[in-house]
Amino acid sequence: MKGIRVHQHGGPEVLSYEEVSINQPGRGEVLVRNRAIGLNFVDTYFRTGAYTPPALPFLPGNEGAGEVMAVGAGVEDFAPGDRVAYVMTLGAYAEESIVPARFLVHLPDGIDFETGAAMMLKGLTAQSLLRRAFRVEAGHTVLIHAAAGGVGLILTQWAKHLGATVIGTVGSPEKAALARKNGCDYVINYHLEDFAARVREITDGRGCDVVYDGIGKATFEGSLxxxxxxxxxxxxxSASGAIEAFDIMLLMKKGSLFATWQLLFTHLEKRENMLAMSEELFAVVSSGAVKIPIHTRLPLSEAAEAHRRLEARETTGATILLP
Structure with a gap:
């Protein structure tokens, strides 16, 4: 089969489209024929070595959707032919993937493969942020950085659905229009305005209840x-780089703030969490409250170009790769 392999860490050019082999699924594993594959910023971290893969070479990719081809020993919830989606499993950038069954879910009939592939990592990230890290309720004011990005558009729609006032930051007029279209009450172009000062103005000096920050170094202090x-x-x-070490007393000085760095994998370690979180995500998408915008479709062979666009911040919404 064809897949993308990384033999050494580096830029998008290290993504090699080549013939790769795959084994039969082992105990607790499922073989999935990928119909669509999601692109995520975390994929670039594994490619560059910012996140360490199990070994080199490796197949990147952390979400996809398709059909079950075979199941390994001990797998009882899935059978060949099932429509499925998965997350948090390296190896999605290929025509077929071996997936641990605990990270696999049945894809509802009303959700197509492309949407399924585009929503799992980004959508479950949004669920963990909005419903678990800080539980957004009606009346809250939230600030969402990169509001026109893949996670940002889901966060914006879902937060608005929950009754929050949503402030989003973007980097261009086109992204500002997209953020407004998807539920932002206020949009700040960070190239033109000091976003922290503008937030204070919007909130009459009170500030937000929560900031969701996937940017990192460039936005940290302004977020506080x-x-x-x-x-x-x-x-x-940490799209702009990792947050630099800071004195924890800074949180006291800024208003006795709470700060956390959330990793989706921690929330998904228990199978019951994976099922419950996915069920809530599928419910808001199936109801139409949250739409999964797919703005770019590229063949799997053009994964390097997809990474280049993502890192250049040329993308909005979701990008999917088609094997």
């Missing part, structure tokens, strides 16, 4: 300055 006393800084990515 955007919060009300006892507010929550929820970090989940």
């Amino acid at each position: 300055d955007s919060l009300r006393p006892l507010g929550y800084f929820v970090s989940f990515g």
